[in-house]
Amino acid sequence: MSFSGMVKKELSGYTERARHCCLAELSALICACGSLEQDQNGDSELLIRTENEAILRKCFTLLKKTFNIKAVVLDERDIYTRRGKAYTGRIPGPEETIRVLEAVKVAYELPAGPVGFDRSSLITQRDCCRRAYIRGAFLASGSISDPEKGYHFEIVFPDEVRAQGVQAMIRSFGIDARIVLRKKTFVLYVKEGSQIVDLLGLMGADTALFDLENIRILKEMRNSVNRKVNCEAANINKTVSAAVKQIDDIRLIEKLKGLDSLSEGLTQVARLRLQYPDATLKELGCMLDPQVGKSGVNHRLRRLGELADELREKEEEQ
Numbered sequence: 001m002s003f004s005g006m007v008k009k010e011l012s013g014y015t016e017r018a019r020h021c022c023l024a025e026l027s028a029l030i031c032a033c034g035s036l037e038q039d040q041n042g043d044s045e046l047l048i049r050t051e052n053e054a055i056l057r058k059c060f061t062l063l064k065k066t067f068n069i070k071a072v073v074l075d076e077r078d079i080y081t082r083r084g085k086a087y088t089g090r091i092p093g094p095e096e097t098i099r100v101l102e103a104v105k106v107a108y109e110l111p112a113g114p115v116g117f118d119r120s121s122l123i124t125q126r127d128c129c130r131r132a133y134i135r136g137a138f139l140a141s142g143s144i145s146d147p148e149k150g151y152h153f154e155i156v157f158p159d160e161v162r163a164q165g166v167q168a169m170i171r172s173f174g175i176d177a178r179i180v181l182r183k184k185t186f187v188l189y190v191k192e193g194s195q196i197v198d199l200l201g202l203m204g205a206d207t208a209l210f211d212l213e214n215i216r217i218l219k220e221m222r223n224s225v226n227r228k229v230n231c232e233a234a235n236i237n238k239t240v241s242a243a244v245k246q247i248d249d250i251r252l253i254e255k256l257k258g259l260d261s262l263s264e265g266l267t268q269v270a271r272l273r274l275q276y277p278d279a280t281l282k283e284l285g286c287m288l289d290p291q292v293g294k295s296g297v298n299h300r301l302r303r304l305g306e307l308a309d310e311l312r313e314k315e316e317e318q
């Protein structure tokens with residue numbers, strides 16, 4: 001199962017205790033999956049349609065819990081959407097339908113048509129209810145990418161008003177959700193790993209949160225090891241190119257003046273460097289007699305460099 005599928009499975013099993021939270025979650029689910037249709041008698045009935053059977057079951061549980069309504073599954077007609085088979089539930093009776101629509105505070109028009117987001121709704125005033133609403137919206141039309149591949153959380157909305165409504169709810173928890181227009185839909189997304197962790201937490205997906213955190217920590221460790229390795233490689237490169245320059249300088253002095261023309265200390269360092277091109281300054285220092293520290297060796301090599309530069313200048317003048 002995909003990471004997204006696991007998160008949804010966990011969330012569809014999560015049940016709220018408080019009635020206000022149940023209503024908020026149901027509001028998000030009905031807003032995304034609900035529509036009004038007329039039955040044979042011309043009465044309006046609420047249909048809930050989703051490709052995810054667990055989500056339909058969740059709607060049924062919430063309807064039973066908050067309204068004591070037993071919705072029925074319509075299985076006599078198989079409806080296929082772009083992504084596969086759809087599952088449809090029906091709320092029996094026009095009175096029940098209106099009762100539910102009024103309680104979950106969605107915008108609707110009789111006798112038939114889609115159900116809309118009610119911007120003025122007070123249903124998401126409390127923190128707990130906003131969490132429940134975000135969970136419902138994510139269950140109905142959200143997805144989250146496999147954290148091994150990257151961090152991306154999104155919920156797709158057919159209209160901008162609803163996308164902005166949920167964006168405001170998510171932002172109220174300090175999470176930076178953005179909206180982008182994609183093929184006539186409004187996609188709300190969050191791309192930052194730690195903010196996705198926060199989102200999972202506030203929706204109540206504790207197991208998924210734990211998994212994501214583990215992957216994040218592993219990834220960060222891997223990155224920091226890579227950084228260290230790169231950094232060491234860069235230092236080695238620096239050492240090597242410094243040694244190449246030193247050897248060039250020493251060869252030039254040898255050619256033009258001879259190494260014996262130098263002072264005892266400089267001659268020793270020059271010969272050792274030619275003999276041990278890979279040695280570090282500290283190692284060269286240990287080989288000298290008497291031994292010299294790293295900065296002493298550095299000083300002598302710099303002196304050799306200056307001598308070589310003087311020789312080069314003289315050569316150019318001639």
Ligand SMILES: [Zn+2]
Nearest residue numbers: 020021128129
């Ligand atoms: Zn609540």
